[in-house]
Structure formats: C-alpha cells, structure tokens
Amino acid sequence: MRIICPVKRVPDTAATKHVDPDDHTVDRDRSDPVLNANDEWAIEEALRIAERTPGTEIIALCMGPDAAQTTIRKALSYGLDGAIQITDPALSGSDAAATARVLAAALAGEDFDLIIMGNQSSDARTMLVPAMLAEYLGIPALTYVKDLQVDGRTFTAQRETAGGHVVVRAEGPVVVSVVEAINEPRYPNFKGIMAAKKKPLDQRDLAAAGVDAGEVGFEGSRTRVLDISPRPPKQAGRTVDDDGSGQVGAVALADWLVEQKII
Amino acid sequence: MSTILVLIDHETGATKKISKQILTAARGLADDVHAAMFGPGAPDAAAALGAFGASTVHVWDDPAVTEYVTEPQVRALEAAMDASGADVVLFPSDPFVTDVAARTAVRRGAGVITDAVDLTRDGDSLVATKAIFGGDMISRCAVADGVPALIGIKANAFTAEETPDAQPAGVNQLDVTLDEAARRAQVVEVVEQSSGDRPEMTEASIIAAGGRGLGDAEGFALIEQLADALGGAVGASRAATDAGWYPHQHQIGQTGKTVAPQLYIGSGISGAIQHRAGMQTSQLIVAINKDGDAPIFSIADFGVVGDLHKVIPPLIEEIAKRKS
Numbered sequence: 001m002r003i004i005c006p007v008k009r010v011p012d013t014a015a016t017k018h019v020d021p022d023d024h025t026v027d028r029d030r031s032d033p034v035l036n037a038n039d040e041w042a043i044e045e046a047l048r049i050a051e052r053t054p055g056t057e058i059i060a061l062c063m064g065p066d067a068a069q070t071t072i073r074k075a076l077s078y079g080l081d082g083a084i085q086i087t088d089p090a091l092s093g094s095d096a097a098a099t100a101r102v103l104a105a106a107l108a109g110e111d112f113d114l115i116i117m118g119n120q121s122s123d124a125r126t127m128l129v130p131a132m133l134a135e136y137l138g139i140p141a142l143t144y145v146k147d148l149q150v151d152g153r154t155f156t157a158q159r160e161t162a163g164g165h166v167v168v169r170a171e172g173p174v175v176v177s178v179v180e181a182i183n184e185p186r187y188p189n190f191k192g193i194m195a196a197k198k199k200p201l202d203q204r205d206l207a208a209a210g211v212d213a214g215e216v217g218f219e220g221s222r223t224r225v226l227d228i229s230p231r232p233p234k235q236a237g238r239t240v241d242d243d244g245s246g247q248v249g250a251v252a253l254a255d256w257l258v259e260q261k262i263i
Numbered sequence: 264m265s266t267i268l269v270l271i272d273h274e275t276g277a278t279k280k281i282s283k284q285i286l287t288a289a290r291g292l293a294d295d296v297h298a299a300m301f302g303p304g305a306p307d308a309a310a311a312l313g314a315f316g317a318s319t320v321h322v323w324d325d326p327a328v329t330e331y332v333t334e335p336q337v338r339a340l341e342a343a344m345d346a347s348g349a350d351v352v353l354f355p356s357d358p359f360v361t362d363v364a365a366r367t368a369v370r371r372g373a374g375v376i377t378d379a380v381d382l383t384r385d386g387d388s389l390v391a392t393k394a395i396f397g398g399d400m401i402s403r404c405a406v407a408d409g410v411p412a413l414i415g416i417k418a419n420a421f422t423a424e425e426t427p428d429a430q431p432a433g434v435n436q437l438d439v440t441l442d443e444a445a446r447r448a449q450v451v452e453v454v455e456q457s458s459g460d461r462p463e464m465t466e467a468s469i470i471a472a473g474g475r476g477l478g479d480a481e482g483f484a485l486i487e488q489l490a491d492a493l494g495g496a497v498g499a500s501r502a503a504t505d506a507g508w509y510p511h512q513h514q515i516g517q518t519g520k521t522v523a524p525q526l527y528i529g530s531g532i533s534g535a536i537q538h539r540a541g542m543q544t545s546q547l548i549v550a551i552n553k554d555g556d557a558p559i560f561s562i563a564d565f566g567v568v569g570d571l572h573k574v575i576p577p578l579i580e581e582i583a584k585r586k587s
Contacts, residue, residue, distance in 0.1 A: 013517050014536045017396055024402075037518050097368060097375065119358075122517050122540070123396055126377045127358055131333065131365035140448035142332065144358050146511065156451070159332075160512050161359075162463040167452040168332050174448075180518045181504070181511035222374030222410050226390065226403045234543070234562045239555070242569025249567035249574040253549065254581035256565045260547060262469070262493070262526055263585050 001056040001150075003046045004115045005080065006103055006133070008036040009064050009071035010123040023218065024225040025093060026123070029067055035074045038118025041178045043078050044185035046116050049150055057081045059110075063091060063102050069201070076196035077188035083199065084110075088206040093218035096128040102216055103129070104136035105209045113153055113172040119144050119179050130177035140170040146181040267293035268349035269317065270340060272360055276304025278312065281355040281466055283423035285416050286315035289353055290426060292384050297321065298432070299343035299352075301336050302328035306434065313432035314425045321346050323437040332448035333359070335441055337366045342437045344371070344411065351389060353382075356415035357465065364413045374406030377415040380523065380544075389414065397517060397540025417523060418466045456510075461487075462496050464513055468525040469495030472515055472542075473503055476531020476552060476571055480508040485575050486530060492582045498522065498542075500532045516541035530571040534559025551575070 011017055011031030018027040043058075050056035060075040060083040062068055072083045086106050094102065107115070115137075120127045127143075134141035142148075146165060147158040153172040158165040160179050188196075206213055214220050238256070242249035257263045267289040271282045278300075289296045298317040300309055302324055309320035321343040327335040340363060344352065352367075354360050356378045368375040379391035388405050391414055395402050406412035464470060471493065473486040483497070490497045499509040501516050515522055517537040527545035532538060534550070534557055542548070543562055550563040551571045560566045567574055 011396065013397055013540050017399060019400070026396075095374075096365075100369070125395075125521065126375075127361050128365040128368075128375055128377065131362040132369050135366040135369040138444070140332070140334075141362070142448060143362055158454075161455070162465070162512060163458055164453075164455040166450055167454065168448055169451050170332075170448040179511065180501075180514065222368075222372070222407045223376055223404055224407055226405060228395070228400055228402045231394065231398060231401050231544070234548075236561050237564035237566070239560060239563075239566035239568060241555070242567055242574055244569070244573070246569065246573030246575075246577050249551070249569040250577035250581050253551075253565060253567055253574075253578055254585055256549075257526075257582065258585055260526075262547075263582055 001049065001053050001114065002112045003049065003056060003058045004061050004107060004110070004112045005039070005043050005046050005058060005075065006061045006115065006117040007039045007071060007075045008121045009033045009062070009068040010036045010121050013122055019228050023093060024228045033067070033071065035071045036118055036121045038120055038122070038178070038180065039075070040185045041180060041182050042116045042118050043075060043080065044183045045148060045178055047079055047186070048183065049114070053150070059084060061103060061106060062086070063099055072201060073196045076199045077192045078186070079192050081199065082202070084202045084204065086204055086206070086209050090206055090213040090217045093221060094216045095221035095223045096124070096126045097132055098216040098221045100129050100132035100136055102209060102211055103133050105211045106204065107137065108210060114155065115173070115175045117175070117177055119177040130175050134175040139173050139175060141175040141177070142168050142170055143177040145176050145178050148176060148178070148182065265293065266295045266297055266347055266349040268343060268347045268352045269296060269298045270352060270354040270360065270363070271298050271300040271312065272355045272357060273300060273304065273308065276308035278308060279355065279466065280423060281416070281418045283315050284419070284421040285353050285355065286312065286317055287424050288382060288416065288421040290316040292382060292389065293351070297347040297349060299340060301339045306436070309434045310431040314429045315423065316426040317432045319347065319433045319435055321435045321437050323439050325439065325441070327441055327446065330450055331446050332450060333362045333366060334445035334448065336363045337370065338441055338445055339437060339439045340367050341370065342439045346435060346437060350411045352411070352413045354413065354415050356417050361415060364415060368413050371411050373411035373413050375413045375415070376404055376406065378417045378521070379414055380417050380420040382414065382416070394544050398543040419468055419524060461490060464496040464498055465520055465522060467496035469493045470498045470522055470524045470526070471495050471528045471530070472498030472500065472532060473509070473530050474500035474532030475502040477503065477508065482531070483509050485572070488579055489528065489575055492579045500538050529559055530575065532559055533557040534562070
C-alpha cells in the first residue's frame with residue numbers, strides 16, 4: 001500500500017499574525033509556523049495502517065515555501081518514508097481550489113491507494129481541500145472520518161455527523177479526511193527526529209508539477225481577499241463573585257439574561 | 264445579479280433553520296431567488312419555501328442522494344444551476360454540504376467562500392465577511408469576476424423572516440443523469456444517537472458548554488439541563504471530549520467546531536486560546552468558573568466566579584421562574 005499524507009504549515013493559534021497590507025497574506029515566518037494539528041491524526045492513522053500492512057510506504061506532500069521544510073521534517077520525524085514538496089514563488093496567494101489543483105498535479109505520476117489528511121487547517125478552516133483534491137483526481141472521498149477500516153483496497157469509514165455517524169465505503173484510491181476522534185497521535189522519538197533529516201525530499205517547482213503559473217497564486221485563484229483586519233478586541237464585562245452557596249451567582253446571572261432579553 | 268440559487272439543507276422535508284435564514288438574506292440581494300432541494304421529502308416540502316421568498320424550487324429525490332456520498336448531490340446541484348441560470352449559489356456552511364460545494368466548484372470553475380457571516384452587494388458582485396485565524400481577524404472577500412460564486416453562510420448570520428407577499432413556489436423536477444463515478448462512495452449504515460429535542464450545536468442560538476471543571480462525565484447532565492432550560496445545544500471543550508466525557512462532535516475549538524451563537528455559556532472552561540478560537544465571535548459570552556483568573560473572563564460579557572456545581576442548579580430554577 002502507498003499512502004500520501006498532505007500536510008500544511010500554519011501559524012500557531014496563539015501567535016500574533018502579521019498581515020501584509022498590500023497583498024493581504026499572512027507573514028507565516030513571523031507567526032511561529034507549526035504543522036497543522038489535524039494533519040497529525042492523519043499521519044498517526046497512516047502509521048497504524050502501515051504497522052498492520054507490511055510493505056506500506058507513506059509519503060508526505062506539502063505545498064509551501066522553502067521554509068516549510070521544517071514542517072515537512074516534523075512530519076517525517078513520525079516515521080514517514082519521504083516527502084514531495086511543491087514550492088514556487090508563483091504559488092503565493094493560492095486559495096483552496098488552487099491548492100487542491102497543485103496537490104492533484106503533484107500526484108499525477110504517483111501510485112497511491114490512500115490520501116489521508118486533516119479535515120481542516122487551523123488557519124483558514126475552509127474544509128474544502130479534501131473534497132476538491134478528490135474531484136481534481138477524479139476519485140471518491142470519505143471525509144470527517146472518526147474510524148477507518150482497511151480491507152485490501154476497500155476503505156470503510158465512520159463519518160462523524162451532528163448526532164452520531166454514517167458508515168461509508170469506497171474502493172481505493174480514495175481521499176480520507178480525519179477528525180480528532182480517530183486516534184491519539186504518538187510523539188516523534190529521538191530516532192525518528194534524527195532519521196527525518198536523511199529522508200528523501202523531492203522538491204518540485206510548478207513547471208515540474210505540470211501546472212501553469214496562471215492557474216495558481218493571486219492570478220489563478222477564483223476568490224480574492226479585499227481586506228483583512230484584526231477583530232476589535234472584546235472588553236471584559238461584569239463579573240459577580242458567588243458567596244459559595246451558588247444563589248448569588250445564579251440570581252445575578254438570571255437577572256442579566258433577562259436584561260439581555262435571552263429569557 | 265438577477266438570480267440567486269439557495270441549496271437547502273433539510274431532514275426528509277423539514278427545512279433547517281439555517282436554510283430559511285439564507286433564503287431571507289438572498290431576497291435582499293437578488294431580483295429572483297431559486298432553491299435546490301434534494302433527497303427524500305423534497306418534492307412535498309418544496310412549494311412551502313415560497314414563504315421565505317423562493318419563486319422556484321428545483322427538486323430531485325432519487326434514492327441515490329441518500330445511498331451514495333456527496334457526488335449525486337453534486338450532479339443535481341449542477342443541474343439546478345443550469346435550470347435556474349443562477350451564477351451565485353448560497354449554501355449552509357455545514358461540513359457535508361461544503362463537500363458538495365467543493366466538488367461542484369471544481370467541476371464548474373467556480374470560486375468558493377465558506378463561513379460567511381455577512382453578505383453585501385457591491386455592483387455586480389457579492390462581498391462576504393468572515394472570521395479567520397480562529398476569530399483573531401476579519402476578512403472581506405469576493406469571488407473573481409466572470410466565474411460562478413458558491414458562498415457558504417454560517418448559522419445565525421441572518422434572521423429568518425417570511426416574506427410579506429408569500430406565494431407557493433413553483434416546483435421543477437430536475438432531470439439528473441447519474442454517471443457510475445457518482446456511485447463510488449456508498450452509504451452503508453446511518454447511526455444516530457438521539458439528543459432529544461435539543462438543537463444541533465452548529466445551528467443553535469444558545470450553547471451551554473462544559474469543560475474540565477465538570478470533574479467527570481456525569482457533570483455533563485448538569486450542562487444538558489442548563490441547555491434544555493434555555494432551549495440550547497450542548498458543547499464541550501477539548502479537555503472534556505479527550506477525557507471521553509462527551510462525544511467529540513460537540514467539541515468547540517481549534518481542532519473541533521467553530522460556533523458563533525447569540526449566547527455561549529461556558530462552565531468549568533478556562534478558555535485556553537485553542538478553545539477561544541472556536542467560540543470568541545459569539546455575540547454574548549458567559550463564563551462560570553471558580554478560578555477568577557481564568558482567561559475566559561477576559562472575553563466574557565458576564566462572569567460568575569464560583570463553583571459551577573453550586574451555581575448551575577439554582578440558575579436552572581431561576582431561569583424557569585423568570586420564564587413563567
């Protein structure tokens with residue numbers, strides 16, 4: 001089995017974001033970039049499949065600037081076998097569809113049975129890329145998965161819903177996007193971190209990936225950002241200290257809910 | 264911009280609140296509003312969408328909608344776009360519907376925007392407002408000129424109102440050709456746990472959420488009672504779902520769901536940045552926590568520093584008293 005793990009470099013949630021006033025992009029180098037948390041569950045699931053399926057190879061796939069290599073090495077440190085990076089200055093400003101287009105192009109000449117990735121990135125959170133990638137590749141997608149069973153090339157998954165789950169099934173190659181409930185990811189060990197430095201990294205520019213620069217970046221994206229601004233900070237409101245009985249807090253809060261016309 | 268097509272989310276014909284909100288918004292943005300409604304129950308429920316301003320509803324209730332994942336609905340949405348002539352489609356920003364929009368956009372060369380909380384008209388195009396980076400920033404964005412626009416709307420961004428000049432909508436049965444490729448991912452089984460009459464968390468206007476401070480899974484009974492007293496949904500912090508106290512689909516935060524209800528009440532939740540990233544754009548925030556230094560108080564409109572186990576039972580009584 002050959003598994004592809006798309007990974008994304010995202011700003012740390014706690015970091016202050018610096019936005020370029022001209023092109024509305026975030027300066028990712030100045031925002032403590034990290035490996036997107038939801039991708040770690042995808043990597044863990046890939047590793048578990050590999051442990052059960054001898055001969056499995058897992059390849060990370062990342063679109064991003066040169067500096068994203070730290071993110072790729074982090075992904076490799078979990079024990080993946082290698083990585084493909086698509087990097088090109090023309091990619092800056094790519095939206096979800098342009099990103100999916102590039103990831104699909106990078107996989108055009110690759111053999112794979114499964115593409116497994118986080119259901120969302122913590123920065124944009126559009127949740128669009130897994131389904132878009134599947135559409136570009138012309139393959140099925142099982143998304144928001146909290147349990148995945150693999151039997152040969154048949155993938156059976158539990159898709160999380162608001163009130164439970166739906167069991168869905170497709171033959172590979174297939175895109176699977178995972179939610180946090182799927183597993184508890186391991187930590188990379190020292191051996192993995194050392195080995196990650198020597199794992200093969202196949203870097204390609206847009207031409208090598210077979211994508212025209214006009215299809216991606218600011219020019220090729222079909223959505224555009226008009227402006228981006230910090231949300232006005234929220235002011236702390238009233239605070240009531242309860243006396244230990246619960247009554248003081250309960251009455252004050254109920255009064256306030258009436259005041260706000262909630263009840 | 265003559266026609267907007269609204270993709271309706273429903274449970275066997277029962278139109279969800281968010282779809283009524285989107286129809287209401289669409290009325291103010293286009294001369295003519297069409298709707299698309301797929302799956303069992305759609306044909307019978309379609310005409311009633313006229314109450315919210317839909318002139319025509321394009322329906323398709325082939326069993327494939329529920330037997331296969333996403334792709335039959337993509338084919339049907341394409342047919343509805345063709346039939347309506349609309350170059351703007353509005354859809355509820357729900358995960359499963361977003362998958363339909365994502366695939367449709369690729370097939371149609373369209374631009375997609377998700378999670379819009381406001382939508383205004385600027386000449387021929389629509390400008391969407393959305394929160395990014397966990398609500399740290401607000402972005403205004405638009406779809407490029409000359410391509411179809413698919414825009415996902417967040418629950419409670421708009422208020423649903425019936426149109427004063429309501430008429431039953433015309434119903435158009437779509438003719439959808441389903442290729443084999445649309446039948447590749449099949450639905451094997453649907454497993455639903457009943458949560459009573461409680462609304463879905465991402466649609467609810469009130470959410471009562473619980474965290475580590477509840478102490479154990481039993482603590483969530485208290486949160487459920489509070490939610491029920493207010494007619495709201497139940498949410499949970501990552502600490503609570505990781506501990507197995509409540510199902511993961513209720514997790515609010517960076518790695519779970521993003522919610523922006525009218526009222527969010529967090530009990531026993533300290534308000535770490537990862538949790539705030541999922542709820543800080545809520546209109547009103549209430550915190551109940553015994554640690555007065557908990558970061559959640561810095562964004563709370565109303566805070567109670569106290570033991571949630573002591574505060575919530577009398578709070579439920581006080582709410583009932585004031586309601587009667």
